[in-house]
Amino acid sequence: xxxxxxxxxxxxxxxxxxxxxxxxxxxxxxxxxxxxxxxxxxxxxxxxxxxxxxxxxxxxxxxxxxxxxxxxxxxxxxxxxxxxxxxxxxxxxxxxxxxxxxxxxxxxxxxxxxxxxxxxxxxxxxxxxxxxxxxxxxxxxxxxxxxxxxxxxxxxxxxxxxxxxxxxxxxxxxxxxxxxxxxxxxxxxxxxxxxxxxxxxxxxxxxxxxxxxxxxxxxxxxxxxxxxxxxxxxxxxxxxxxxxxxxxxxxxxxxxxxxxxxxxxxxxxxxxxxxxxxxxxxxxxxxxxxxxxxxxxxxxxxxxxxxxxxxxxxxxxxxxxxxxxxxxxxxxxxxxxxxxxxxxxxxxxxxxxxxxxxxxxxxxxxxxxxxxxxxxxxxxxxxxxxxxxxxxxxxxxxxxxxxxxxxxxxxxxxxxxxxxxxxxxxxxxxxxxxxxxxxxxxxxxxxxxx
Numbered sequence: 148x149x150x151x152x153x154x155x156x157x158x159x160x161x162x163x164x165x166x167x168x169x170x171x172x173x174x175x176x177x178x179x180x181x182x183x184x185x186x187x188x189x190x191x192x193x194x195x196x197x198x199x200x201x202x203x204x205x206x207x208x209x210x211x212x213x214x215x216x217x218x219x220x221x222x223x224x225x226x227x228x229x230x231x232x233x234x235x236x237x238x239x240x241x242x243x244x245x246x247x248x249x250x251x252x253x254x255x256x257x258x259x260x261x262x263x264x265x266x267x268x269x270x271x272x273x274x275x276x277x278x279x280x281x282x283x284x285x286x287x288x289x290x291x292x293x294x295x296x297x298x299x300x301x302x303x304x305x306x307x308x309x310x311x312x313x314x315x316x317x318x319x320x321x322x323x324x325x326x327x328x329x330x331x332x333x334x335x336x337x338x339x340x341x342x343x344x345x346x347x348x349x350x351x352x353x354x355x356x357x358x359x360x361x362x363x364x365x366x367x368x369x370x371x372x373x374x375x376x377x378x379x380x381x382x383x384x385x386x387x388x389x390x391x392x393x394x395x396x397x398x399x400x401x402x403x404x405x406x407x408x409x410x411x412x413x414x415x416x417x418x419x420x421x422x423x424x425x426x427x428x429x430x431x432x433x434x435x436x437x438x439x440x441x442x443x444x445x446x447x448x449x450x451x452x453x454x455x456x457x458x459x460x461x462x463x464x465x466x467x468x469x470x471x472x473x474x475x476x477x478x479x480x481x482x483x484x485x486x487x488x489x490x491x492x493x494x495x496x497x498x499x500x501x502x503x504x505x506x507x508x509x510x511x512x513x514x515x516x517x518x519x520x521x522x523x524x525x526x527x528x529x530x531x532x533x534x535x536x537x538x539x540x541x542x543x544x545x546x547x548x549x550x551x552x553x554x555x556x557x558x559x560x561x562x563x564x565x566x567x568x569x570x571x572x573x574x575x576x577x578x579x580x581x582x583x584x585x586x587x588x589x590x591x592x593x594x595x596x597x
Contacts, residue, residue: 153210153218153239155286161234161578163554163564164209164217166246174449178479180506181556181564182246183207184538187426187481188297188312188351189251189265193542193552196254199282200226202542202549203260207249208234212563212580215244219264221252221284222578224549224568230586231578235284237262237276253300253307258282261328263298268314273298277328290329299352304359305388310337316348317372320364320403322389335389338381338404340368347372348405353438357430361386365428365438368407370417375446377422379407380414380460382436395436395462413438413460413467422446423458426495427484427541437461437519439484439493441475448477449504455480457497459519472513472522473497479506483541483551485571491515491522492571494551498527500535505558507537510594512571526573529594534562536594548574567592 163183170177183206184192193204201223208220222234240248248271253261258281266273273295276287296318299310307325312318313334320337339348349369356362363384370376383392383400392400398410407417416423424441431437438460445452457472475497482495493513500508510528515521529536532555539553547570556564568589569575576589 152241153236156236157233158208158210158218158220158236159233159583160581161222161231161566162209162212162580163556163566164207164244164246165215165556165561165564166244167561172447172449174447174504175559177446177448178477178506180535180558181537181554182506183554183564183566184540184552185246185249186297187353187538188299189249190299190354191543192251192540193545193549194252194254195542195544195546195549196258196282197544198258201282202226202546203252203254203284204542204552205237205250205252205262206554206566207246215561216240217243217246217248219248219250219262221250221260221262223284224589225586226546226549228586230588232284232586233582235287237287238264238274243271247296251298251300253302255302255307255328260284261300262287263295263300263309265296265298266294268296269294275328291331297351299354301356301362303356303362303388308356308362308388310352310354310364312350312352315339316341317369318349318351318374320350320352320366324389336403337364337383338366340405340407340409341371349374351377351425353425353428355428355430357434361430361434362389363428363430363436365413365425365436367423367425368417377424378417379412380416380423380438380440381409381411382413382438382462383411384436395467414469416442420444422452422478424478426481429484429486431486431518432488435462435464437484437486439482441478441480443478446478452478457482457493457495459484461519470519470522475499475508476504477506480508481538483539485541489516489518491519492525493522494528494539494541496536496539500558501532502535502558505535507535507555507558510536510539510553512573527595528569528573528575532594536567547572548576567594
């Protein structure tokens with residue numbers, strides 16, 4: 148007998164989920180720890196609404212610090228009052244503990260909030276939910292149930308566009324569009340690259356939108372569907388809502404991408420025996436794409452796979468250029484890329500944390516003043532932490548003081564996991580883990596002085 152659903156119920160605080168994959172190696176699990184803002188392929192997780200002067204954000208929560216019971220949550224921060232409301236359960240995963248089922252978010256032109264709840268391949272369905280009132284998180288209604296993993300929805304000038312994954316090969320890339328969020332086109336395959344005929348295909352992608360018109364995605368390739376061999380970097384874009392697709396230099400592409408040597412391939416990493424782990428993508432002010440990722444030699448945690456290089460690959464209008472920003476100690480260290488004017492920033496756990504060879508670490512703001520060509524450490528946000536900080540997620544149209552948010556937790560052993568947010572001045576706040584009132588102020592914390 149299933150427990151009673153908590154859908155549309157309030158939780159008495161912001162409690163992130165802890166997760167362990169269970170793929171063990173001498174230096175730890177392939178990944179485990181604070182994964183409330185996981186995965187990098189759930190995009191976006193937070194949006195600032197100028198109309199409401201509020202930041203709406205989703206995450207993988209849980210009922211209490213003693214449980215691994217996934218709740219797809221939404222919270223809201225009011226920039227005028229400096230307060231957060233109690234978070235709402237959009238979808239109770241009914242005992243699932245896996246943050247691969249975490250949600251992503253979209254806000255439509257009328258202010259309704261859409262939450263896309265990820266499924267897990269063909270094992271668990273995905274769902275689209277819509278708020279019953281504009282700019283309000285109190286109640287959501289289910290709109291669809293479908294096969295949908297790693298949802299990446301965007302509201303554009305042409306309508307709603309949704310990049311996502313289906314397990315029709317192993318992980319193949321798809322997209323769909325809609326004018327009202329209720330009626331969607333048929334799923335259209337974007338990429339399915341086998342190495343040899345008869346082999347399985349697989350991909351991960353990270354997408355974004357430029358000027359509400361151009362949609363683009365970077366993706367990698369999984370040889371014979373093997374996610375532990377993820378390699379090669381590809382990029383495709385559309386300027387007409389998915390009717391046709393091109394490379395960055397506007398070479399027309401046949402969709403779906405099925406050839407390893409497609410003109411959409413940016414870098415051949417397979418010939419270098421390198422894996423790549425996609426983190427984020429952005430467009431500069433001229434609409435040129437840039438991708439943030441980690442490259443390494445193995446999926447295994449520890450020294451064997453190193454170095455774990457944080458790379459930015461960007462299109463300069465004529466060529467692709469790759470810059471190594473720094474190194475960290477794990478493939479699943481995850482940060483976000485921000486581009487505004489001539490300032491490029493990365494916020495992520497690039498300093499080793501308290502748990503060696505584990506997910507996350509100490510957070511650093513990296514800055515480039517020459518369009519990503521050279522990088523310098525601007526500020527360290529956390530220092531001497533007891534727990535690792537992980538999966539820093541940016542806010543779409545983010546406004547101080549809520550520019551990005553993340554979770555903390557023990558990288559190797561089950562622990563309590565709390566949520567934080569911060570700005571580029573180095574200010575950080577902790578969301579209340581326990582709440583007695585409907586609205587409370589987050590606690591300002593100085594994580595760099597611990």
